[in-house]
Amino acid sequence: MANDFTPEQRKRIRERYLRVDTSNVADVLDTLGYLDQGLSPDFRPYPREAGQLAGWAYTVRGQMTPYELGGDADKMQACQGLSEGEISVWSGDGQGICYFGELIAIGMKERGCLGALVDGGVRDVRWIGAQKFPVYARYRTPVQSIGRWKVNAWQIPVYLRGATTPLVRVRPGDFILGDDDGVIVIPFEIVERVLDEAEGLTQKEVQIRARLQEGLTLAQALEQFGHV
Template sequence: MVSFTAEQRNDIRTRYQRVDTSNVADVLDTLGYMDQGLSPDFLPYPHTAGRIAGWAYTIRGQMTPYELGGDAEKMKACQGLSEGDISVWSGDGHGICYFGELIAIGMKERGCLGALVDGGVRDVRWIGAQNFPVYARYRTPVQSIGRWKVTGCQVPVYMRGATTPLVQVNPGDFILADEDGAIVIPQAVVEQVLAEAEALTQKEETIRAELQKGLTLAEALAEYGHV
């Protein structure tokens, strides 16, 4: 497991905010990580949420009936979040939300920058008012209490994938999501992927500028190659 200082974590996160998931996906392909994209079912809530970029803090749960009155394990798990984290929620929830406005506020207070939810979210309007971006598979008014419980945190979890049924997310992996979707960057290659994605981004910006000046697409491809 790679260890980063707080300063390194913040620098890496800030730089990832300036690259697109599409370029990150292309770099991961060249490195042999072909199945890191998440299902297209993951959408921003609200739709104006914008991108998320941060370190994966994983939370796992499962459907199980129990008495109303809250989920102490969920609250305990959220206490572990820290600055720069993205809370990654996994489990077998069907038709229920994993969290709503109040938990989102608590996560934000701890420095959490957003959430990636392989399940449902509610209180979308109010979460949006908190400027707390969420990418989830669906929204629903139905609460998890009495139906779904947290069973662990900071453990490897699985999320629905784009090119494979499931993508493993480990604590400390990097999460990036934008208009094109969501992707997981394994911690072991997070710096290499970032550097190569930045170089690809710069190359694309150069091509766009040349096209604006009148260079044809065929000429651009001949000069700069495939991008």
């Protein structure tokens, strides 16, 4: 599990994942029999230039619940548990509302959180972008969650919309990787194996690109290096 790694090991693993693409990670997961780890293409970076999302999952779940205005104490309590190197993963049945905005993003960042993955909405996009805090969400909206959507659990397995399956399970400690191609979930049991093999694929692609620039044809490159 991620909890079995020391803080330094967690940091180093994350740094290495930042140097591989989600596409290579997805290919490795396929070869290992994990065929449904990709999230829905509806997940996009906010702002558009937010950059990569990489870190250990800290899960939060909520649901549509009418209540009086005045804040969501459970949401604030959930965010207090975030720690260095984690990604806050937000799930639930919210529709048309944001799960959080600029101020909570600032609070998460202060605790060492490295970004957010939101199966719902986000607002204050411009100001979150100024914080250099990457957020991947399904949509943006100015409508707040207070009075409409309420956190009811955290640090439990949650389910997010998938690319090849209706839902993808995300557990505390799974690894989240997002880039221009989308978002993928790496189960914590195989996080190192997937990383090692994805790095191998990445190196092979570097060699292929170099040979193509030297004048090798694509057919020749595939014959030499095999399918990638």
